[in-house]
Amino acid sequence: EAGVTQFPSHSVIEKGQTVTLRCDPISGHDNLYWYRRVMGKEIKFLLHFVKESKQDESGMPNNRFLAERTGGTYSTLKVQPAELEDSGVYFCASSYSRQGNTEAFFGQGTRLTVV
């Protein structure tokens, strides 16, 4: 079974440019999450989709970040315009809603560098 996949694995862009990250969750997982880790800090929550709906986007840092999950399958996270402080590793995770402990499976991350 394919795991969570993210594209691209690395991206280097200039300040002011736009970047779109993509995440393909595990098939059948209705929960999809975006997280990011900036240098030296802990992994922080950005937002959570349940199917195509945004359940919680309290972690989105500002309106330069836009996430979508059309059709409840893959998701994109667009940063426009990118700033230097957006550099970090962006992780996507997915999980299946069920009672009890619900493990989240992570993608390999997209390493974003804004120069």
Next chain:
Amino acid sequence: RKEVEQDPGPFNVPEGATVAFNCTYSNSASQSFFWYRQDCRKEPKLLMSVYSSGNEDGRFTAQLNRASQYISLLIRDSKLSDSATYLCVVALYNFNKFYFGSGTKLNVKP
């Protein structure tokens, strides 16, 4: 206050040693608890879920103390391959939102 707090370490231990990590969480409504392992420049991967009764998987033992709101991870007979960052993860069941600790770095040395 952070949702999940961990000692960042690093913990430097010799092979064969026993090492323990603790993690505290602030939200008493937390329902699910996990230890994830993250190798350098890799994604976090589930090491083990933590159940109320405590659970063991080989050399790894996890405990949950709801009254004091902490979870622990004990690693016995450390191997070189155990060197990694161990992330404490807590989820609120209703929202399936996961909160991460900053991670505890473990270095197992020959």
